[in-house]
Amino acid sequence: MDVLYEVKQIIAKQARVPVDQLTADSRLDALGIESIDVIEIVFAIEEKFGVTLPFNANESAVAEFETIGKVADAVKAVVGKKAAS
Amino acid sequence: MNQVVITGIGVVSPVGCGLNEFWSALVDGRSGIRAIENIPTQRLSTRIAAQVLDFDPDTHFSPKRVGLLDRFSQFAVVAARAAVRDAGLEIDEELALEIATVIGTGAGGHITIDDSYLKLYGENAAKVHPLTIPRMMVNAAASHVSMDLGLKGPTFTTATACASGTHAIGQAFHMIRSGQTPVAIAGGTEAGLTVGTLKAWEALRILSNDTCRPFSKNRSGLVLGEGAAILVLESRERAVARGAPIYAELRGFGMSADAVDLISPDPDGAARAIRSALVDARANVEDVDYVNAHGTGTMLNDRTETKALRSVFGKHADKLAVSSNKGVLAHGLGCAGALEAAAMALALHSQTVPPTANYEEKDPECDLDVVPNVARQTPIRSAISNSFAFGGLNAVLVMGRA
Structure with missing residues (x-):
């Protein structure tokens, strides 16, 4: 599965913007994504990939998920672990 | 009245x-x-x-x-x-x-x-x-x-x-x-x-x-x-x-709605509820010695509450003892404000501020005197208790000595 592609689809849906406007460098805050959206995005990713992302709004949050590329990297790290185990 | x-x-x-x-x-x-x-x-x-x-x-x-x-x-x-x-x-x-x-x-x-x-x-x-x-x-x-x-x-x-x-x-x-x-x-x-x-x-x-x-x-x-x-x-x-025992006087109550976000708290909404409670109590900010904080232990609440207190109390904010009961009681949701009102009445009665339990590390964005881990005997003239709910609904009580 192309992680970046799927993550873009999920974020485009949440931000209600056309997916072709998004790149790995698109910033979540520039898309008007708020903390409540991030929680929904994490949920959608977990459902899509069948993984659990270690995300706590008190610790992780914004810095880790600054751009779409960073979200995809976080997903890859978890998906990779799942494949290896 | x-x-x-x-x-x-x-x-x-x-x-x-x-x-x-x-x-x-x-x-x-x-x-x-x-x-x-x-x-x-x-x-x-x-x-x-x-x-x-x-x-x-x-x-x-x-x-x-x-x-x-x-x-x-x-x-x-x-x-x-x-x-x-x-x-x-x-x-x-x-x-x-x-x-x-x-x-x-x-x-x-x-x-x-x-x-x-x-x-x-x-x-x-x-x-x-x-x-x-x-x-x-x-x-x-x-x-x-x-x-x-x-x-x-x-x-x-x-x-x-x-x-x-x-x-x-x-x-x-x-x-x-x-x-x-x-x-x-x-x-x-x-x-x-x-x-x-x-x-x-x-x-x-x-x-x-x-x-x-x-x-x-x-x-x-x-x-x-x-x-x-x-x-x-x-x-x-x-x-x-009837010669009843009196723990404390209930002096004021203020409410507000953030009207911003369902989950994230808003410092302005919180501050308006605190101000409204103080006005209701006819109290000045300088009369308050102790704040029973909402203090949930989430990043958003704790920073928002600090901002709200600073905006209402100004310079006096640094003289407040601000502590949360939630390190001990956790967050009881619908009972939290009532348990905390009970704690505030007992604090006024015993002139003792209960501490913020489980406190370990200073947060520059929560820079009030949060009474870490050790209770403090100190004159408490008036106190407030904050409750800030999901849905942006805020309620604040003011109590004074018996």
């Missing part, structure tokens, strides 16, 4: 159901947060909570009655009986007709709902228990308190999530102050710890997996709790005339 005083307190809490146990745990910072018991945790990633463990409904209710009461109603009735006993309040037929009962709860009978859905969807049962509806309805606790004690005056429920108990006490306070009723039984109750609700809270990504550390930089989120606290409020005139 009547002055309103607190003459009785009853609690059912994760650190005990007696006032002495409750208060000494708060003062010593002895946390009621433990590994979850009596609920299957295999499917949960959060396995801690502040549960009420020393509570056996069969010692409080007859076998015939106990089945009518969801746990949240049981807690409310037991706390209300204790509060009335503590106040030495005699309820004769004349008073019974006037006395108000105002009980806050966030969710009502969640355990009843969870049990019935488990049977229906999980076990494919054809029917659910015939008393499912009367047990789960959010006003059940208020109704049971009124029936148990024979209270026949104005009776209702306030449901404002984490501010429910505070809204209940504030409404009852205004009813006595205006002369609508001479006495009120008011507080909050919650018993919503089930696999279903814990999963739902987990999904919000704000629960801690170790403990609740309000205002501490290394905080990891909130921990859920349960319990009830009920206060007996009465006009000072009446309390003095």
Whole structure:
């Protein structure tokens, strides 16, 4: 599965913007994504990939998920672990 | 306008159901947060909570009655009986007709709902228990308190999530102050710890997996709790005339709505509620010595609350003792504000600020004096207690010395 592609689809849906406007460098805050959206995005990713992302709004949050590329990297790290185990 | 005083307190809490146990745990910072018991945790990633463990409904209710009461109603009735006993309040037929009962709860009978859905969807049962509806309805606790004690005056429920108990006490306070009723039984109750609700809270990504550390930089989120606290409020005139013990005076109540976001708190909304409570109490910011903070141990709340306090209190903010009870009690949602109002009354009574328990690391964005880990004996003239609910609904109480 192309992680970046799927993550873009999920974020485009949440931000209600056309997916072709998004790149790995698109910033979540520039898309008007708020903390409540991030929680929904994490949920959608977990459902899509069948993984659990270690995300706590008190610790992780914004810095880790600054751009779409960073979200995809976080997903890859978890998906990779799942494949290896 | 009547002055309103607190003459009785009853609690059912994760650190005990007696006032002495409750208060000494708060003062010593002895946390009621433990590994979850009596609920299957295999499917949960959060396995801690502040549960009420020393509570056996069969010692409080007859076998015939106990089945009518969801746990949240049981807690409310037991706390209300204790509060009335503590106040030495005699309820004769004349008073019974006037006395108000105002009980806050966030969710009502969640355990009843969870049990019935488990049977229906999980076990494919054809029917659910015939008393499912009367047990789960959010006003059940208020109704049971009124029936148990024979209270026949104005009776209702306030449901404002984490501010429910505070809204209940504030409404009852205004009813006595205006002369609508001479006495009120008011507080909050919650018993919503089930696999279903814990999963739902987990999904919000704000629960801690170790403990609740309000205002501490290394905080990891909130921990859920349960319990009830009920206060007996009465006009000072009446309390003095009958020689009742007085814990503290209830002086002001303020409310506001953020009208911004369903989940993220707003410093302006919080500040408006605090200001409105101080105006209602005719108090100046300099009169306040102690803030019983909402202090949930989430990054958003703790920073927002700090900002709100700084904006209301200005320079005086640095002279405030600001502590949260949630390191000890965790977050009891609908009962939180009531347990914290009880704590504030006891703090004024003993002139002791209970500490913020589990505090470990200074957070530059929460730079008030948060009374870390050690209680402080200090003159407390007036105090406020903050409750800021999901949905952006805020409630603040002001109390003064007896």
